[in-house]
Amino acid sequence: MDYDTLVVGAGLGGMESSLKLADMGYKVLLVEKKPSVGGTMVLLSKVFPTLDCASCISTPKMAATQHHPNIDVMIYSEVEEIKRDSQGRFKVSINKKSTFVRHDLCTGCQQCEMACNVAVPDQYNFDMVSRRSAHIVYPQAVPKKAVIERQGSSPCLFACPAGLKAHGYVALTRAGKYDEAFNLILEDTPLVGSLGRACFALCEGECTRGSLEGPVSIRRIKRWLADRYYGGHPEPELKDPEERNGKRVAVVGSGPTGLTCAFHLAKAGYKVKIFEAQSTPGGMLTLGIPAYRLPKDVVARDIKNVTALGVEIETGVRVENLAELKSQGFEAVFVAVGLQGPAKMRVPGEDLNGVLYGVDFLRRLNLGETVRLGQRVAVIGGGNAAIDTARSALRLGAREVHVYSLEKENELLATPEEVEAARHEGVQFHHGRGVRQIKGDNGSVCSLVTIAVKSIFDENGRFNPSYIEGTEEEAFLDNIIASIGQGAELNFTAGLSELTGANSRLVVDPETLATPVPGVFAGGDVVTGPSSIVKAAGQGKRAAFFIDRYLRGEALEGAGFDYRLPVVGKEEVIARQHTYTTLAPVPGKELLKEKASDFTEVEQPLTEEEALYSAGRCLDCGVCSQCQQCIATCPAGAIDMGMQDEKVEAEVGSVIVATGFKLFQAEAKPQYGFGKFKNVITGMQMDRLLAPTRPYNAVLRPGDGKVPENIALILCTGSRDQTVGNQLCSRICCMYSLKHSQLIMGALPLADVTVYYIDIRAFGKGYDEFYEQTRGMGANFVKGRVARVEEKENGNLILHYEDIDNGGQIARAEHDMVVLATGLLPNTEYMNLFTGEELQPDEFFYVKETDEDLYPGKTSIDGVFVAGTASGAMDIPDSILHAGAAAAQAAAYVERMRITK
Amino acid sequence: MNDRRIGVYMCYCGGNISDYVDVERVRETIANEPGVVVAKTAQSACSDATQQEMIQDIQEQNLDALVVASCSPKLHTFTFRGAARRAGLNPYQYTQVNVREQCSWTHTDDREGATKKAINLIRAGIGRTMLTEPLEPIRIETVPQVLVVGGGIAGLRASLGLADIGLSVLLVEKSPSVGGWVDRWGTMYSHGKNGKQLIAQLVDEAKQRKNIILLTGAELVEKSGSMGNFMVRIRVSGQKEDITANVGAIIIATGFDSYHPGEGEYGYGIDGVVTLPEFKELLDRYDGIPIRDGKQIMDVVYIYCVGSRQDESQENPNLYCSRYCCNAAVHSSILVAEKNPRAHQYHLYRDIRTYGKYELLYDQSLETGSTYLRFGDDEPPVVEKCSDGKVKVTVKDLLTFGEEVEIKADVVVLVTGMVPRRNDELVTLLKLPVGRDRFFNEIHPKLRPVETMVDGVLICGACQGPKNSTETVASALAAATQSASILKKGYVELDPLMASVNPELCDGCGECVAACPYAAIEMEEDQGKKVASVNRAGCKGCGGCVPVCPRDAIDLKGYTDAQIKSMIDGLLKEIV
Numbered sequence A: 001m002d003y004d005t006l007v008v009g010a011g012l013g014g015m016e017s018s019l020k021l022a023d024m025g026y027k028v029l030l031v032e033k034k035p036s037v038g039g040t041m042v043l044l045s046k047v048f049p050t051l052d053c054a055s056c057i058s059t060p061k062m063a064a065t066q067h068h069p070n071i072d073v074m075i076y077s078e079v080e081e082i083k084r085d086s087q088g089r090f091k092v093s094i095n096k097k098s099t100f101v102r103h104d105l106c107t108g109c110q111q112c113e114m115a116c117n118v119a120v121p122d123q124y125n126f127d128m129v130s131r132r133s134a135h136i137v138y139p140q141a142v143p144k145k146a147v148i149e150r151q152g153s154s155p156c157l158f159a160c161p162a163g164l165k166a167h168g169y170v171a172l173t174r175a176g177k178y179d180e181a182f183n184l185i186l187e188d189t190p191l192v193g194s195l196g197r198a199c200f201a202l203c204e205g206e207c208t209r210g211s212l213e214g215p216v217s218i219r220r221i222k223r224w225l226a227d228r229y230y231g232g233h234p235e236p237e238l239k240d241p242e243e244r245n246g247k248r249v250a251v252v253g254s255g256p257t258g259l260t261c262a263f264h265l266a267k268a269g270y271k272v273k274i275f276e277a278q279s280t281p282g283g284m285l286t287l288g289i290p291a292y293r294l295p296k297d298v299v300a301r302d303i304k305n306v307t308a309l310g311v312e313i314e315t316g317v318r319v320e321n322l323a324e325l326k327s328q329g330f331e332a333v334f335v336a337v338g339l340q341g342p343a344k345m346r347v348p349g350e351d352l353n354g355v356l357y358g359v360d361f362l363r364r365l366n367l368g369e370t371v372r373l374g375q376r377v378a379v380i381g382g383g384n385a386a387i388d389t390a391r392s393a394l395r396l397g398a399r400e401v402h403v404y405s406l407e408k409e410n411e412l413l414a415t416p417e418e419v420e421a422a423r424h425e426g427v428q429f430h431h432g433r434g435v436r437q438i439k440g441d442n443g444s445v446c447s448l449v450t451i452a453v454k455s456i457f458d459e460n461g462r463f464n465p466s467y468i469e470g471t472e473e474e475a476f477l478d479n480i481i482a483s484i485g486q487g488a489e490l491n492f493t494a495g496l497s498e499l500t501g502a503n504s505r506l507v508v509d510p511e512t513l514a515t516p517v518p519g520v521f522a523g524g525d526v527v528t529g530p531s532s533i534v535k536a537a538g539q540g541k542r543a544a545f546f547i548d549r550y551l552r553g554e555a556l557e558g559a560g561f562d563y564r565l566p567v568v569g570k571e572e573v574i575a576r577q578h579t580y581t582t583l584a585p586v587p588g589k590e591l592l593k594e595k596a597s598d599f600t601e602v603e604q605p606l607t608e609e610e611a612l613y614s615a616g617r618c619l620d621c622g623v624c625s626q627c628q629q630c631i632a633t634c635p636a637g638a639i640d641m642g643m644q645d646e647k648v649e650a651e652v653g654s655v656i657v658a659t660g661f662k663l664f665q666a667e668a669k670p671q672y673g674f675g676k677f678k679n680v681i682t683g684m685q686m687d688r689l690l691a692p693t694r695p696y697n698a699v700l701r702p703g704d705g706k707v708p709e710n711i712a713l714i715l716c717t718g719s720r721d722q723t724v725g726n727q728l729c730s731r732i733c734c735m736y737s738l739k740h741s742q743l744i745m746g747a748l749p750l751a752d753v754t755v756y757y758i759d760i761r762a763f764g765k766g767y768d769e770f771y772e773q774t775r776g777m778g779a780n781f782v783k784g785r786v787a788r789v790e791e792k793e794n795g796n797l798i799l800h801y802e803d804i805d806n807g808g809q810i811a812r813a814e815h816d817m818v819v820l821a822t823g824l825l826p827n828t829e830y831m832n833l834f835t836g837e838e839l840q841p842d843e844f845f846y847v848k849e850t851d852e853d854l855y856p857g858k859t860s861i862d863g864v865f866v867a868g869t870a871s872g873a874m875d876i877p878d879s880i881l882h883a884g885a886a887a888a889q890a891a892a893y894v895e896r897m898r899i900t901k
Numbered sequence B: 001m002n003d004r005r006i007g008v009y010m011c012y013c014g015g016n017i018s019d020y021v022d023v024e025r026v027r028e029t030i031a032n033e034p035g036v037v038v039a040k041t042a043q044s045a046c047s048d049a050t051q052q053e054m055i056q057d058i059q060e061q062n063l064d065a066l067v068v069a070s071c072s073p074k075l076h077t078f079t080f081r082g083a084a085r086r087a088g089l090n091p092y093q094y095t096q097v098n099v100r101e102q103c104s105w106t107h108t109d110d111r112e113g114a115t116k117k118a119i120n121l122i123r124a125g126i127g128r129t130m131l132t133e134p135l136e137p138i139r140i141e142t143v144p145q146v147l148v149v150g151g152g153i154a155g156l157r158a159s160l161g162l163a164d165i166g167l168s169v170l171l172v173e174k175s176p177s178v179g180g181w182v183d184r185w186g187t188m189y190s191h192g193k194n195g196k197q198l199i200a201q202l203v204d205e206a207k208q209r210k211n212i213i214l215l216t217g218a219e220l221v222e223k224s225g226s227m228g229n230f231m232v233r234i235r236v237s238g239q240k241e242d243i244t245a246n247v248g249a250i251i252i253a254t255g256f257d258s259y260h261p262g263e264g265e266y267g268y269g270i271d272g273v274v275t276l277p278e279f280k281e282l283l284d285r286y287d288g289i290p291i292r293d294g295k296q297i298m299d300v301v302y303i304y305c306v307g308s309r310q311d312e313s314q315e316n317p318n319l320y321c322s323r324y325c326c327n328a329a330v331h332s333s334i335l336v337a338e339k340n341p342r343a344h345q346y347h348l349y350r351d352i353r354t355y356g357k358y359e360l361l362y363d364q365s366l367e368t369g370s371t372y373l374r375f376g377d378d379e380p381p382v383v384e385k386c387s388d389g390k391v392k393v394t395v396k397d398l399l400t401f402g403e404e405v406e407i408k409a410d411v412v413v414l415v416t417g418m419v420p421r422r423n424d425e426l427v428t429l430l431k432l433p434v435g436r437d438r439f440f441n442e443i444h445p446k447l448r449p450v451e452t453m454v455d456g457v458l459i460c461g462a463c464q465g466p467k468n469s470t471e472t473v474a475s476a477l478a479a480a481t482q483s484a485s486i487l488k489k490g491y492v493e494l495d496p497l498m499a500s501v502n503p504e505l506c507d508g509c510g511e512c513v514a515a516c517p518y519a520a521i522e523m524e525e526d527q528g529k530k531v532a533s534v535n536r537a538g539c540k541g542c543g544g545c546v547p548v549c550p551r552d553a554i555d556l557k558g559y560t561d562a563q564i565k566s567m568i569d570g571l572l573k574e575i576v
Helices: A012-024 A054-067 A111-115 A155-159 A166-174 A178-188 A192-198 A202-206 A218-232 A256-267 A296-307 A322-327 A358-366 A384-395 A416-425 A533-551 A570-576 A608-616 A629-633 A683-690 A733-747 A767-777 A828-832 A876-900 B023-031 B048-060 B073-086 B099-104 B111-130 B153-164 B195-208 B276-284 B325-339 B356-367 B424-430 B469-487 B511-515 B561-572
Strands: A002-008 A028-031 A071-074 A077-084 A090-096 A119-121 A130-132 A248-252 A271-276 A312-315 A332-335 A355-357 A376-380 A400-405 A428-431 A433-441 A444-457 A463-467 A473-476 A479-482 A520-522 A646-657 A661-663 A680-682 A710-717 A752-757 A780-783 A786-791 A797-802 A810-815 A817-822 A824-826 A864-866 B006-011 B036-042 B065-070 B094-098 B138-141 B145-149 B168-173 B212-216 B218-226 B229-236 B243-247 B249-252 B256-258 B273-275 B299-306 B344-349 B371-374 B382-385 B391-397 B403-409 B411-416 B418-420 B457-459 B491-494 B499-501 B521-526 B529-534 B554-556
Touching (some): A002 A012, A002 A077, A012 A028, A012 B469, A028 A077, A054 A071, A054 B073, A111 A130, A111 A629, A155 A166, A166 A178, A166 A218, A166 A608, A192 A218, A202 A218, A218 A608, A248 A256, A248 A322, A256 A271, A256 A296, A256 A533, A296 A312, A322 A332, A358 A479, A376 A384, A384 A416, A384 A479, A416 A428, A433 A463, A444 A479, A520 A533, A680 A683, A683 A733, A710 A733, A710 A786, A733 A752, A733 A767, A733 A817, A876 B153, A876 B469, B006 B023, B006 B048, B006 B099, B006 B111, B023 B036, B023 B111, B036 B048, B094 B099, B094 B111, B111 B561, B145 B153, B145 B469, B153 B212, B153 B469, B168 B218, B168 B229, B218 B424, B249 B469, B273 B276, B276 B325, B276 B411, B299 B391, B299 B403, B325 B356, B325 B411, B344 B391, B371 B391, B391 B411, B457 B469, B511 B521
Parallel strands (some): A002 A028, A028 A071, A248 A332, A271 A312, A355 A479, A376 A400, A376 A479, A400 A428, A752 A780, B006 B036, B065 B094, B145 B168, B145 B249, B273 B411, B299 B344, B299 B411
Antiparallel strands (some): A077 A090, A090 A646, A119 A130, A444 A463, A661 A824, A786 A797, B138 B491, B229 B243, B256 B418, B382 B391, B391 B403, B521 B529
16 A cells, blocks of 8 residues: 555544645545544534534535545554655554454444443543444444444453353343343353353453452353243254254263253254263263252253254263264264263272262262262362262261361362352361271271371472371261262273373363364363363363364364453453442352252242342443344344454555644542532533533533533633643633533523633634623633532532632632533654654654744654644644645655655 | 426434424425425434435435535535535535524524425425536636735745645735745744744745745736636736736735724823834844833833724724734743843733643743733723833732732833734735635635635635734645645636526627626627627626526526526425
8 A cells, every 4th residue: 555645643633634635636544543533523512613513514524534535544543653664655554453343344224233232431422421332433423334342351251161251141131131141142052051050150250340349140140041041941942953064973972061062063054963871961960960059950951952953862872982983974073971980089998888989979869879878978078079979968868977178178179159058058077188097897987087188289289198197087987978089981992092191081182172083072071181061061162163174174273263352451441430339249049958958959049130230230341242232133244253453554655643632631630520520521521512412412410410500611620730730721721611601501591601710812713702702691700710629419519719800819609510621631642653763742742843933743753744733732723724734744745755756 | 397306305413403493394394395206304414324325315216316405505515516426416416405504593493483494495495406407517727826925924935835736836025025024023932933034044945946936016916717727917016017827826825914003092102102013123133131212121011902802892993812912922021031131021911812832931921020910801001101201001900909000111012913904906806705803704714714705715824814923834834735735636627507698699788798796708709799608717606697687698507597486486385
């Protein structure tokens, strides 16, 4: 790309320079970082002193800029570097930010905006109302195209090993779109009900609210969604896809990994068959987790989500030979057999009668076998499985259940809630104790000898417990159930020795889950070691993605499975909250008895109100929640969540910097109470209240919606004020306040307007006449600086000021609304634009005009010019002239370079 | 009835129109008008999205004419003509109806009346549109040369700017030498440069340019033609022959005059009471302590806003603020303090308007010991001559709560503002629009700040309104830019909405020639008879010739008699 001039910034100055150069016949590249050209002016109400409608004057310029054949406009793009090349021209690198909406397809219909479920403060209305994450910045935007604001992945969503869009379904729940919320989860996993109960919810651990008053109850919302949906839909709405691709895949194991993999493959058009060795499907969901935590009917309903897609599950078949499956016509095999064998304690007496293993114990229990236990039971282990075992033992009638863990109380792997519930039910804990010996009597367990733990891991970080000798204790017990881990039972790898790795785990590429044997993939616990349902589900989804690629003959390497954006920082999210409301989480509710005796579910569901309340606590960390509703709604199919930023290079002959100004942040003048007092607003907010596209469609005070009757305008807020570090006058605030006065008096004929000023600087053409007109209309003018503002209970404001015209004493006045005429500050972003040469700032950090006497707009770099407020505060007519001057010199520079060539 | 297919778009203008006019009712009524195929409303008709929608409708519905009922045609005629063109529709098949200024803003208290008026105005617009025919703009090859009138800093800088972009310049200065006011100054604010040196630098550069011709003692005496190709005649004093030239555009940079106080105004006339320019020139003469009448100047009083912000009750008051004078006076006081640190300086002001970065001058002046006293609009300071040769100034200082202060000064500086330079001949010759403040008027301060209502005639510098020298230079360069954007393309297109004569009806009476204010009608021979002929480049489409023609032989394209009648019919139609 080759241009005569690069113009940075498409506000008024940038547009004017671009249009004039383009009219002269020069090729212009105009880069704007916002989603629309137009800058600040289009947001104003009317403009002084003519009181023209600001957007009526801006929009033709905006449209002309966009459509000019000699101007290429790049919106939502940032110039990252400008560097002079050996030819004297400038090389420009631009980052075209991802809008997540394909602008070649977007028609500006705003359907996405209406479907979007995230509201954030609308910066184009200066935070007085909210807008959606998917949005068109304002009605007059040019181009009128949507963008989706994504600050990054929300922490909950980023933390989920199964890639569930937690933020998305929370946002949908908040919006009352319960079916959509359920279906969003179902897109990623069939195990909605199971995960709603038995997930250990890493999402909640990462929730930004968690670092404040407690995380959003994401898991329980999910459970509520599943219960609600399953209640209304005993059978899935999912249908066996009629069109299949004709390829068959075998999945070995029907645990969460296998089910999820089969689910995704079936959706992709494969014919999938699951082989399950046990008599019921579900793996650990059915056989590992006790029913009081995860009822069997919930698992069964989750499995229906898989079988509804035409997935066949054959139970009671143990796959003995993988190679044989291939010969049966399965073009790929996914091994997800989990870990079925118990880990042994390797202590004397382990072979005595009455010693059991947790995995076996729970499986037998869940299969409905009768398991008899004595009165006193010890469970060895500190994980959730140990707790499950202990609580199940209680339910079977054991009078005492003791849990012995190597870990200290605060080091337990089990979740604190589980430990607490077990303790409540009567389980006794013995932390930091290892098993030394099991003593027997007549071949049966008689007692357990434990010893205090010194350390669990050795200096190399390996599991290698050491004990403190002499601390042995003996407890008399009837049963000892070891729940210290699981081992693999790999009986299907005959002839495929390359599959097996250390620890009897299967060897896979951790990214693609492909084993060394072509067509054989493996995942879940048999690969990762004992983990969790949610990680298992993640493995299943990953396997399906790569099996699909494999079967379509696509390369596995380098394929992007995870397109999540980097996680957004919590500090950033908290800093973004203008008004933070503390909302306590809904406390956990478990039906706990002193002595549990049956396997009915203990955790109580949220009510709809609680689910809504909980979802309402979400802070929308990533802004976009990825609820996918825009994708579903967009009639043009323009939404592209995988869109990436694009780097664009261009070569230009000259540069005009038109990066504009920054508004003084009124919070920096705390005496005036902006941000604290709701009825103190800024000049820009007043302009929005008066604009044709005004947010409330009336002039109201934001605190309570009352029509103000007595409005104060405080001039020089942040200007001519050493205490805020800005001694300069901002040139525009006197005049825009006079304009506000006139417009307010027009909109609210009964309202009083009082202007507190130092000097009224009405210096431009027609300005002083405008001032006199404002006085004539009845605005009050009070010379004197306002020292501070106080808020009354009714929202009115007391101004303390120096009343110079009446004897100079300190006076007080009450108003029901205060408008701070905030001034302009330099936008220093230009400082990073150039490499190799310095675009010098002036002493106030505006772009320095090196020869403003005869070359206004000329900067410290030859061929680089500044237009408009980037060089200092100025009003619209002055900006336009200044931009015209910059254009003349940029054109002259281009001509000179041509001649020198 | 003809079979036109017209699209009508009714604009809400945010709320500018819809707050006072029932836009939806207007649309419903208009939708039933004959010829109307599409009738729609839009929040902002001028928005890019609505323009796209119009283009789509024109193409899909085969529309052959377009009506937009929105704001003044001054604002958006070109916008919607452009939309029509992009849709493949002849832009002159477009009519704009002004319901915002003519209905909603004028009848804010009468929604029913405003709505009905809007309906009738749109019907008139449709009536005109019914009879539109495709027209082609008149294309004029442009002359790549610009006439610059006035050789002050604005004219000089504009000339150089034009030459830099590759345009030739004819620079005409009335007085014997160029330089204007700036050539009289020494150190100037805010850059601290010497005015005389700035001018010398510009003149030096201008002389080196082959494409700048500089004529001093010269005046523009005649102009004809139109934007893109004017013929101008310039009279140079001492030369017998006038110079004629063709130029594509004319930049007026005739500057300002300093306000001249009336006898006795703030003591003007008393020895020791001087204007700001006089004081500046005095200061420039001394490197050390300035001396007046053989005495060191120790006590200075500045009285601000002399000749500016005058009271409305005065005869021909200057109501405006002169913008540069606060800064200039404050800057002068800094110079005084530099030259004579022991001087006492008193500033009697109304509002100190050291805007923007000039605030630093004010700070600096305070730091160097100047005292500021504020007087009320209704109680100006009184200046009297003292017996000891000093001048006594009495003022009620509002900053010390109305305390009466008496100052004896060596010099009283009347901080005089700018007044428009009288240029009656030029105004008449070029038909330059003059504002209420008697400065030249731009078309629009924001959209077209250097253009005048006369196409191709631009204004810059202080002739448009008070400016300091850097602001003047910026506007001069903006005028250069605007000239180049007209001329660099090689041609301009003029509106074809102009008079045309039917030679068969014309009897050559010549009434129209006398009526034309632009001298655009001439009599010529046509098949043996004398008929009127319109110079297309000169005709402005004002229509002045149409009613005077006794034979109805002249029609105005775009506003033919038939169209006007059709519009009247539309206006008179009953609203059910």
